[in-house]
Amino acid sequence: MxxxxxxxxxxxxxxxGAIVIEARGLAxxxxxxxxxxxxxxxxxxxxxxxxxxxxxxxxxxFIGMTYGTVQRTAGSLTVLGHDPxxxxxxxxxxxxxxxxxxxxxxxxxxxxxxxxxxxFGGVPKHDATRRIDELLEYMNLAHKRDASIQSxxxxxxxxxxxxxxxxxxxxxxxxxxxxxxxxxxxxxxLWGKVRELHASGTTILLTTHxxxxxxxxxxxxxxxxxxxxxxxxxPRSLIDAHAPGFVGLFxxxxxxxxxxxxxxxNTLRLHEDESVLxxxxxxxxxxxxxxxxxxxxxxxxxxSSLEDVFLGLTGKGLSDDA
Amino acid sequence: MLESLTLCxxxxxxxxxVYRKDLIANMSPSLADPAFIMVSLGLGLGSYLASVxxxxxxxxxxxxxxxxxxxFTSFFETSYGxxxxxxxxxxxxxxxxxxxxxxxxxxxxxxxxxxxxALMSLCVGIVLAxxxxxxxxxxxxLVSIMGFFTGIACGAIGLIASGLVRNINQFQTVYSxxxxxxxxxxxxxxxxxxxxRPIRYLAECFPLxxxxxxxxxxxxxxxxxxxxxxxxxxxxxxCVVYGALAYRFIRRKLVS
Numbered sequence: 001m002x003x004x005x006x007x008x009x010x011x012x013x014x015x016x017g018a019i020v021i022e023a024r025g026l027a028x029x030x031x032x033x034x035x036x037x038x039x040x041x042x043x044x045x046x047x048x049x050x051x052x053x054x055x056x057x058x059x060x061x062f063i064g065m066t067y068g069t070v071q072r073t074a075g076s077l078t079v080l081g082h083d084p085x086x087x088x089x090x091x092x093x094x095x096x097x098x099x100x101x102x103x104x105x106x107x108x109x110x111x112x113x114x115x116x117x118x119x120f121g122g123v124p125k126h127d128a129t130r131r132i133d134e135l136l137e138y139m140n141l142a143h144k145r146d147a148s149i150q151s152x153x154x155x156x157x158x159x160x161x162x163x164x165x166x167x168x169x170x171x172x173x174x175x176x177x178x179x180x181x182x183x184x185x186x187x188x189x190l191w192g193k194v195r196e197l198h199a200s201g202t203t204i205l206l207t208t209h210x211x212x213x214x215x216x217x218x219x220x221x222x223x224x225x226x227x228x229x230x231x232x233x234x235p236r237s238l239i240d241a242h243a244p245g246f247v248g249l250f251x252x253x254x255x256x257x258x259x260x261x262x263x264x265x266n267t268l269r270l271h272e273d274e275s276v277l278x279x280x281x282x283x284x285x286x287x288x289x290x291x292x293x294x295x296x297x298x299x300x301x302x303x304s305s306l307e308d309v310f311l312g313l314t315g316k317g318l319s320d321d322a
Numbered sequence: 323m324l325e326s327l328t329l330c331x332x333x334x335x336x337x338x339x340v341y342r343k344d345l346i347a348n349m350s351p352s353l354a355d356p357a358f359i360m361v362s363l364g365l366g367l368g369s370y371l372a373s374v375x376x377x378x379x380x381x382x383x384x385x386x387x388x389x390x391x392x393x394f395t396s397f398f399e400t401s402y403g404x405x406x407x408x409x410x411x412x413x414x415x416x417x418x419x420x421x422x423x424x425x426x427x428x429x430x431x432x433x434x435x436x437x438x439x440a441l442m443s444l445c446v447g448i449v450l451a452x453x454x455x456x457x458x459x460x461x462x463x464l465v466s467i468m469g470f471f472t473g474i475a476c477g478a479i480g481l482i483a484s485g486l487v488r489n490i491n492q493f494q495t496v497y498s499x500x501x502x503x504x505x506x507x508x509x510x511x512x513x514x515x516x517x518x519r520p521i522r523y524l525a526e527c528f529p530l531x532x533x534x535x536x537x538x539x540x541x542x543x544x545x546x547x548x549x550x551x552x553x554x555x556x557x558x559x560x561c562v563v564y565g566a567l568a569y570r571f572i573r574r575k576l577v578s
Contacts, residue, residue, distance in 0.1 A: 064578070117420065
């Protein structure tokens with residue numbers, strides 16, 4: 001059974017341009033380590049906004065600052081009209097967070113977990129049962145209502161964390177690495193749900209280190225690296241600005257042949273990563289002409305993606321152990 | 323104010339929901355330990371002793387066992403129990419995204435250990451009363467007052483430990499060098515009057531001696547109103563002092 005999206009989200013009237021999150025000169029240091037340095041960003045109502053970057057880029061530190069579990073060391077921050085340092089509770093009443101850790105109570109059942117969180121969020125008891133049932137239905141978990149958390153698969157637990165985040169009909173939904181470690185099927189299911197929630201007017205702030213996820217979901221995004229914003233815009237505009245055109249990937253064994261071929265011209269350049277060699281070109285024709293002209297066999301020819309934007313901006317691949 | 327209290331009670335309710343899942347296993351040490359102490363020390367050791375403060379040793383020992391139960395049930399809850407919730411189960415990471423703040427977490431834990439202390443001490447008290455250990459069994463409900471405040475004060479000490487330890491093994495040091503000495507120097511097993519003055523003064527700074535005085539007054543029906551008034555006042559003061567310290571340390575773990 002499909003539950004109408006209208007039931008699980010709040011009716012939102014779109015006030016043009018209303019600001020949901022505004023950060024100016026925002027910074028956070030842990031001792032000598034500067035996790036976030038001088039961050040400026042604005043998230044508007046109804047937007048799906050992405051924060052991208054490798055682990056350690058400062059994404060989660062920023063997320064923590066929006067609801068007050070991380071206290072900023074400089075700058076200003078307003079979320080849903082309140083300062084999280086002085087009035088986190090007013091923010092948290094209107095917020096739903098898909099936390100990076102599931103943090104579900106393993107000894108309780110699905111329903112018991114949700115009942116506790118409905119109470120935390122101030123959902124009246126008589127509404128809570130109905131709301132939990134609706135959301136479990138919406139996330140395809142209705143059949144697991146009385147199951148223990150231990151018996152759920154990783155994907156089910158993640159869906160349940162979505163249910164938990166949606167219990168209070170949040171105006172702002174924060175998704176902190178929502179699909180990390182999930183299989184593609186669950187990832188696509190969750191992407192579909194996020195799109196529905198976004199279409200119904202919920203403002204979404206998404207952090208991820210999957211470039212493709214941001215490309216699929218976000219209207220606007222910033223790429224963070226080592227506490228700084230290194231690029232900002234829509235996925236399309238970022239690709240156009242920083243990595244336009246197409247990419248040819250080559251096997252490391254072709255390095256010598258590739259170098260000779262590139263030396264013979266001066267429009268295309270070699271980009272080297274730990275794992276691949278790549279050549280970027282403004283058009284597909286140019287790239288195929290280059291390959292056939294020098295008898296090179298690329299492993300892949302594809303349009304540029306956000307991942308290439310990141311590579312282009314930092315000259316380095318996204319690493320998970322940063 | 324009312325909303326804050328509701329948020330605190332949510333933490334308490336959550337702990338109860340988890341606790342009652344394994345009620346028998348969770349309650350058994352609190353009830354079994356005092357029973358074994360009664361038999362081994364009260365009847366075993368007690369048969370070699372003439373009398374303590376003019377009464378058979380078993381009667382001297384009985385009231386303190388309600389306090390011992392309170393100590394262990396609340397200290398373990400806020401030390402190992404809380405630390406596991408904080409570090410391994412990450413319970414608070416999700417909780418703090420809801421209107422609940424760090425203050426509600428700490429206050430909710432205190433209400434929980436207070437109620438648990440009250441309930442456990444009462445259960446032990448009932449068993450002891452059945453063995454004829456109370457001069458006036460009608461005073462039994464008063465034991466829960468002792469359990470409530472002693473529970474919160476001991477729970478605050480456990481929470482301070484949770485805020486200070488770097489890993490779960492370090493609780494063993496706290497247990498061996500703080501909790502066990504306090505347990506034996508609390509007046510539960512023998513009167514403290516003969517102990518060196520510094521030890522007696524030191525013991526006054528911790529909740530147990532005050533809990534023991536209350537329990538003895540209730541069990542022996544001696545000076546009940548006066549003892550209850552004075553000891554409760556001291557315990558409330560300790561709850562405030564240790565509680566404020568606990569909040570400082572735990573807040574640092576919840577908010578960075």
